[in-house]
Amino acid sequence: xxxxxxxxxxxxxxxxxxxxxxxxxxxxxxxxxxxxxxxxxxxxxxxxxxxxxxxxxxxxxxxxxxxxxxxxxxxxxxxxxxxxxxxxxxxxxxxxxxxxxxxxxxxxxxxxxxxxxxxxxxxxxxxxxxxxxxxxxxxxxxxxxxxxxxxxxxxxxxxxxxxxxxxxxxxxxxxxxxxxxxxxxxxxxxxxxxxxxxxxxxxxxxxxxxxxxxxxxxxxxxxxxxxxxxxxxxxxxxxxxxxxxxxxxxxxxxxxxxx
Ligand SMILES: [Zn+2]
Numbered sequence: 001x002x003x004x005x006x007x008x009x010x011x012x013x014x015x016x017x018x019x020x021x022x023x024x025x026x027x028x029x030x031x032x033x034x035x036x037x038x039x040x041x042x043x044x045x046x047x048x049x050x051x052x053x054x055x056x057x058x059x060x061x062x063x064x065x066x067x068x069x070x071x072x073x074x075x076x077x078x079x080x081x082x083x084x085x086x087x088x089x090x091x092x093x094x095x096x097x098x099x100x101x102x103x104x105x106x107x108x109x110x111x112x113x114x115x116x117x118x119x120x121x122x123x124x125x126x127x128x129x130x131x132x133x134x135x136x137x138x139x140x141x142x143x144x145x146x147x148x149x150x151x152x153x154x155x156x157x158x159x160x161x162x163x164x165x166x167x168x169x170x171x172x173x174x175x176x177x178x179x180x181x182x183x184x185x186x187x188x189x190x191x192x193x194x195x196x197x198x199x200x201x202x203x204x205x206x207x208x209x210x211x212x213x214x215x216x217x218x219x220x221x222x223x224x225x226x227x228x229x230x231x232x233x234x235x236x237x238x239x240x241x242x243x244x245x246x247x248x249x250x251x252x253x254x255x256x257x258x259x
Pocket of ligand 1 (some may be wrong): 094095096097118
């Protein structure tokens with residue numbers, strides 16, 4: 001059994017980040033499995049090296065250890081190979097449609113607007129995907145995914161219809177989240193994914209990407225999120241309750257329920 005904690009390093013870790021890390025670590029260690037740490041630092045406009053260091057420091061403070069650490073920006077060759085495979089299968093197409101183009105349309109399971117696959121069939125530039133200056137989407141098969149995760153959440157969907165084809169490469173050339181996650185989990189041999197429920201509506205899409213690339217599908221469990229008093233997700237972007245406040249008030253064993 002191999003689990004992983006995969007935080008993005010786009011801000012100071014907050015209590016929700018640490019809850020997720022603790023649950024991943026407990027799941028792996030309680031079953032004699034391996035626990036991996038993957039720092040998701042692909043978004044160079046938003047990440048800072050200090051936040052990667054801060055994440056490692058925070059996890060160490062909490063007492064969590066990891067069998068290996070993967071830095072996502074060091075995985076570029078594997079990400080490119082996945083895009084090559086999708087291109088060779090004729091599954092990539094450019095699409096510059098904006099979110100605003102879809103507003104007022106159909107709601108997707110994640111609360112956003114579904115994409116109606118309107119640019120399917122558009123040709124790739126002559127130089128292939130590397131030459132594209134537009135975002136690229138992957139044309140999903142029309143398959144329905146039947147999935148109840150280990151926590152009992154029914155995540156069944158027909159992603160091509162319910163969500164629409166996902167962006168797999170952004171306009172700025174960065175591989176998009178769904179594809180990077182799928183490629184990196186497979187390469188690390190991850191068998192069990194524990195992560196927050198905010199990602200749950202995208203799981204079926206990720207399963208289709210796994211199938212398109214010939215990967216196995218791990219088991220999934222989506223945990224409850226810490227939320228603000230208003231019910232909103234804890235937002236690291238506006239810095240609500242930074243970890244420094246938590247560290248000033250609690251010691252790590254107490255926070256983990258170990259003392
Ligand atoms: Zn489009």
